[in-house]
Amino acid sequence: MVAWRKALQRLDGAFSDHTLRSYRSGFEAFSQWCRRRRKTALPAAPETVAEYIEEEAGRLKPATLKQRLCAIRKIHRLCEHQDPTDDENVELAMRRARRSQAARPKQALGLTANLRDELLLACSDDLIGLRDKVMVSVGFDTLCRRGELVAISVEDLTAKGQGRYSVLVRRAKNDLEGAGRISHLSTQSSRLVDQWLAAIGAQSGPLLRPVYCRKALALYLEPLTVSRVLKKLAARADVEPELVQKVSGHSLRVGAAQQLTLDGRGILQIMRVGGWRSMNVVARYVENMDIDVWN
Incomplete structure (x- = not known):
């Protein structure tokens, strides 16, 4: 089984670290299942994979099963x-x-402007609190996914007029070319x-950093x-x-995205700001908004 791990190293630099971890953990879970049942994981027979899906369907969500299939597919092709x-x-x-788990996907609670402000007020007055304020405020302005947000570096900031910054969000999961x-950040x-x-005295490196012993580490x-x-912060904000x-x-x-809708922005504008390529995804984000906002 060492061979598949070595083969996976060929993908370094071609895929994100998150994707590589997904492949690694997904195939490892499948191979462990096969070992317990004395089945061959590599190369696996289609019947083995089908049995794996049938058995794990009662425990795992379809999205997770799909992720496992992607890992199995990629490892077999690499080998x-x-x-x-x-x-x-x-x-x-x-x-x-x-079909056995037919259900609408659960959506994260949308932190609209009012909730964002409550979280900002809940931040502590120390260095960690200041870091958290930057995380909340920049994350809201940029509509970044969490992986994109923590990947922002100081070099990605460009000073604009009136003391404001623009931010280059370098890579997203739907931006394979890294364009x-x-x-744009608010004042x-x-x-x-x-x-x-x-x-923190930083002129380069990560924007958001871990804070230990009242010191921000360049990580x-x-x-x-x-x-x-x-x-x-949400718990602290009651x-x-x-x-x-x-x-x-x-x-x-x-x-x-919900706030932009409340502010009267059209879906195409929202897609451009958030880097979406699918109108369906944005529509799901805003569908849970209180219908009273239109009155």
């Missing part, structure tokens, strides 16, 4: 084996899994960025940190517990 997922039995197993997109966000950079945050910070559970690293992106 020059026939793709076992390209089989009618596997397709039927996936269709049964999707990036330009986002409030720009001031927070200036305060943060002055406090990039893990994407999961965004979710943890937002949940922490957001209802059931709503705190719905806060995720996607909440700023969802909330900003």
